[in-house]
Amino acid sequence: MKGIIKVFDPSLKKNKTAAELFESAADLPLICPHTHVDPRLFANPEAGFSNPAFLFVTPDHYVVRMLISQGIRFEQLGIFPVNEKECTGDPREIWQLFCEHFSLFDGTPSGLWIRNALSMVFDISDKPNGENADDLYDRIISALQEPDFSPRHLFERFNIEVLCTTDSARDSLEAHDRIKASGWTGQIRPTFRPDALIQIGRPGWIDDMDKLSQVSGVSIAHFSDYLEALSLRREVFKAKGAVAIDLGVETPYTCQLSAEEAEVLFQKGLRGKLSHDEARQFGGLMIYEMARMSLEDGLVMQLHAGSYRNHHSYIYETYGPDHGFDIPVQVEWTRNLKPLLDSFGMDQRLRLILFTLDESGYSRELAPLAGSYPAIRLGPPWWFHDSPEGMLRYFDAVVETAGFNNLVGFNDDTRAFLSIPARHDLWRQMSALWLAKLVRRGQISMNTARMRMVDLAYNLAKQGYRL
Numbered sequence: 180m181k182g183i184i185k186v187f188d189p190s191l192k193k194n195k196t197a198a199e200l201f202e203s204a205a206d207l208p209l210i211c212p213h214t215h216v217d218p219r220l221f222a223n224p225e226a227g228f229s230n231p232a233f234l235f236v237t238p239d240h241y242v243v244r245m246l247i248s249q250g251i252r253f254e255q256l257g258i259f260p261v262n263e264k265e266c267t268g269d270p271r272e273i274w275q276l277f278c279e280h281f282s283l284f285d286g287t288p289s290g291l292w293i294r295n296a297l298s299m300v301f302d303i304s305d306k307p308n309g310e311n312a313d314d315l316y317d318r319i320i321s322a323l324q325e326p327d328f329s330p331r332h333l334f335e336r337f338n339i340e341v342l343c344t345t346d347s348a349r350d351s352l353e354a355h356d357r358i359k360a361s362g363w364t365g366q367i368r369p370t371f372r373p374d375a376l377i378q379i380g381r382p383g384w385i386d387d388m389d390k391l392s393q394v395s396g397v398s399i400a401h402f403s404d405y406l407e408a409l410s411l412r413r414e415v416f417k418a419k420g421a422v423a424i425d426l427g428v429e430t431p432y433t434c435q436l437s438a439e440e441a442e443v444l445f446q447k448g449l450r451g452k453l454s455h456d457e458a459r460q461f462g463g464l465m466i467y468e469m470a471r472m473s474l475e476d477g478l479v480m481q482l483h484a485g486s487y488r489n490h491h492s493y494i495y496e497t498y499g500p501d502h503g504f505d506i507p508v509q510v511e512w513t514r515n516l517k518p519l520l521d522s523f524g525m526d527q528r529l530r531l532i533l534f535t536l537d538e539s540g541y542s543r544e545l546a547p548l549a550g551s552y553p554a555i556r557l558g559p560p561w562w563f564h565d566s567p568e569g570m571l572r573y574f575d576a577v578v579e580t581a582g583f584n585n586l587v588g589f590n591d592d593t594r595a596f597l598s599i600p601a602r603h604d605l606w607r608q609m610s611a612l613w614l615a616k617l618v619r620r621g622q623i624s625m626n627t628a629r630m631r632m633v634d635l636a637y638n639l640a641k642q643g644y645r646l
Contacts, residue, residue: 184291184294184295184298185608186291186567186605186608186609186612187608187612189201194612194615196615196618196619196625196628197608197611197612197614197615198611200610200611200614200615200628200629200632201607201608201611201632203629203632203633204607204610204611204632204633204635204636204637205607206338207633207636207637208338208339208340208637209337209338209339209340209599209600209603210340210341210588210590210637210640210641210644210646211339211341211342211343211590211591211599212341212343212422212423212587212590212640212643212644212646213343213345213370213423213425213481213558213590213591213592214342214343214344214345214590214591214592214593214594214596214599215344215345215592215593215594216342216344216593216594216596216599217344217354217594218344218346218354218355218358218367218369219354220330220596221330221331221334221354221358221363221365221367222353222354222355222357222358222361223357224329224331224361224363225329226329226330226331227323227324227328227329227330228323228328228330229270229323230270230271230274230316230319230320230323231270231274231315231316231319231320232257232268232270232271232273232274232277233257233270234319234597235274235277235293235296235595235597236256236257236273236274236277237256237257237258237268237273238594238595239289239594239595240501240502240503240505241287241288241289241503242277242284242289242293243256243258243502243503244502244503244504245283245284245287245289245503246276246277246280246283247502247503249280249283251276251280253494253498253502254266254268255268255272255273255276256268256273256276256277257269257270257273258498258502259498260497260498261497261498261499271313271316274312274315274316275309275312275313275316277307277312278307278308278309278311278312278315279308279309279312281293281306281307281308282308287566288565288566288567288605291601291605292595292598292601292602292605293307293598294306295598295600295601295604296595296597296598296600296601297315297319299600299601300322300328300333300597301318301319301322303315303318303319330596331363331365333596333597334365335365337599337600338600339365339599340366341366341368341646342365342366342367342368342599343367343368343369343370343421343422343423343644344367344368344369344370345370345372345425346369346370346371346372346416347372347375348371348372348373348375348376348391348409348412348416349375349376349387349390349391349394349412350369351394352369352415352416352419355367355368355369355419355420356419359419366420368419368420368421368422369416369419369420369421370416370421370422370423370424370425370481371412371413371416371421371423371424371425371478372424372425372426373409373412373424373426373465373469374426374427374428375387376388376391376409377426377462377465377466377469378458378462379444379445379448379453379458379461379462380448380451380453380455380458380461384448385448385449385451388405388449391405391408391409391412392408394412395407395408395409395411395412396411397411401442401445402438402441402442402444402445403438403442405445406468409468409472410472410476413472413476413478414476416478417476417477417478421478422478422479422644422645422646423478423479423480423481423532423644424469424473424478424479424480424481425481425483426466426469426480426481426482426483427483427484427486427488428462428466428482428483428484429484429485429486429487429488429508430484430510430511430515431466431482431484431510431512431515431516431533432459432462432463432466432515433463433464433466433467433470433515433516433517433518433519434460434463434464434467434518435464435467435518435522436460436464441461441464444457444460444461444464445461448461463515463518466482466519467518467519467522470519470522470523470529470531471522471523473529473530473531474523474526474528474529477528477645479530479532479643479644479645480529480530480531480532481532481534481558482531482532482533482534483534483535483558483561484510484512484533484534484535484536485507485508485509485510485535485536485537486505486506486507486508486536486562487505487506487507487508488500488505489504489505490504490505490506491504507536507537507562507563508536508537509537509539510535510536510537510540511540511544512533512535512540512544512545512548513544513548516548519531520548520552520554520555523554524552524553524554524555525552525553525554526553526554527553527554529554530554530556530643530644530645531554531555531556532555532556532557532558532587532643533545533548533549533555533556533557533558534558534559534561535561536561536562536563536564538560538564538569538572538573538576541557541572541573541576541577542576542577542580545557545577545581546576546577546578546579546580546581547580547581549577549580549581549585549586550580550581550582550585555585556585556586556587556643557577557581557585557586557587558587558590559573559586559587559588559589559590559606560572560573561592562592565592565602567605567608567609570605570606570609570610570613571609571612571613574609574610574613575613583631583634583635583639584634584639586635586639586643587639587640587642587643587644588606588634588635588636588637588638588639588640588643589602589603589606589635589636589640590640591603603636606635606636607632607635607636610632610635610636611632614628614631614632614635615628
């Protein structure tokens with residue numbers, strides 16, 4: 180793809196095999212089964228992006244966390260306390276600050292993605308800095324006024340076959356309805372995200388039960404009502420094109436409880452009287468219940484584990500969530516998933532895709548689990564490991580035990596729409612480099628490598644998400 184920065188030099192003799200493998204998949208459409216792109220971008224044919232600061236800086240927690248780590252304040256980035264709803268930052272000043280500090284992203288995937296997006300989308304090859312910030316800002320603003328830079332046009336230009344958003348379980352999905360009603364042929368699908376409704380004991384959970392009751396039409400007084408409301412919402416999402424649910428947890432602990440035990444915990448939750456251990460037990464039950472529902476309705480279940488969310492209490496309470504303070508923790512899978520897998524792990528109707536921030540678990544637990552249970556597939560390197568070396572470590576850790584067919588290829592898991600082609604391109608480059616290593620060793624033939632290259636770039640994602 181024009182403008183993409185290559186991680187390896189395809190002209191070098193030692194990279195000839197990798198370059199050939201990369202080119203064999205370079206023109207395949209992009210399958211994006213898990214993103215956090217706002218569907219409202221595509222709901223209005225005339226919708227566009229506002230300015231470079233709000234496109235590249237403020238909403239990107241990769242960018243925000245790095246800048247904050249060097250002493251820059253949230254307010255300087257246009258992020259204000261949650262009770263100061265009317266405050267907005269000057270986008271040109273935010274962009275200037277970002278460019279002045281762009282060298283912080285040297286050697287990081289964020290730096291690579293941003294430079295690729297600037298080059299590919301805006302034909303800007305210059306590395307941002309304090310001196311060229313104004314010029315880059317003006318060039319980007321000028322381009323954003325053109326019809327060819329609308330989200331719908333870029334969706335087609337990026338050769339995206341399907342893009343799945345991530346939507347609250349309480350979402351009306353009005354934006355998705357507007358996309359469909361417009362007659363536009365781009366495939367934008369919702370994904371059911373029930374986290375807020377499952378985290379019993381969380382501040383606001385009781386209010387969320389009222390909202391769930393309103394949107395589902397179910398009066399929620401008992402645990403059975405709660406399950407019915409969640410099931411009905413899943414049906415709505417599926418009817419509007421959803422193929423998956425997405426559940427983020429700190430630990431993948433699962434358990435099975437009797438109806439009586441579940442009811443006791445649920446009533447305590449409604450009264451705000453649940454202990455920490457009881458909340459953990461309820462969370463384990465709900466991961467189990469989400470798997471049971473997925474077995475019944477066919478929605479693929481994504482389980483992301485290993486992130487201690489909102490690690491700094493003051494930042495969370497003052498500025499809100501998703502501002503760079505989600506920190507990886509160690510994860511145990513084998514014992515935690517056993518109750519769920521005892522019940523559903525051998526049933527091929529369930530598709531459970533596992534993601535982790537604790538990459539030490541890939542070879543120790545996740546690859547052996549995926550290599551045994553028909554229900555399990557492994558998601559690609561997630562978040563901090565969505566990087567060149569992270570991808571190569573991933574392949575080394577999982578393929579020898581899980582093989583290729585227990586993987587789901589790549590998904591970009593991003594809010595930054597413009598970074599999607601660069602992220603997929605990086606995955607394809609690293610896939611080509613790793614497969615070329617197997618060819619050089621004689622572990623696989625070149626024909627097999629070509630086939631697996633297409634799998635990693637395209638087929639496995641479609642198969643894994645049943646698209």
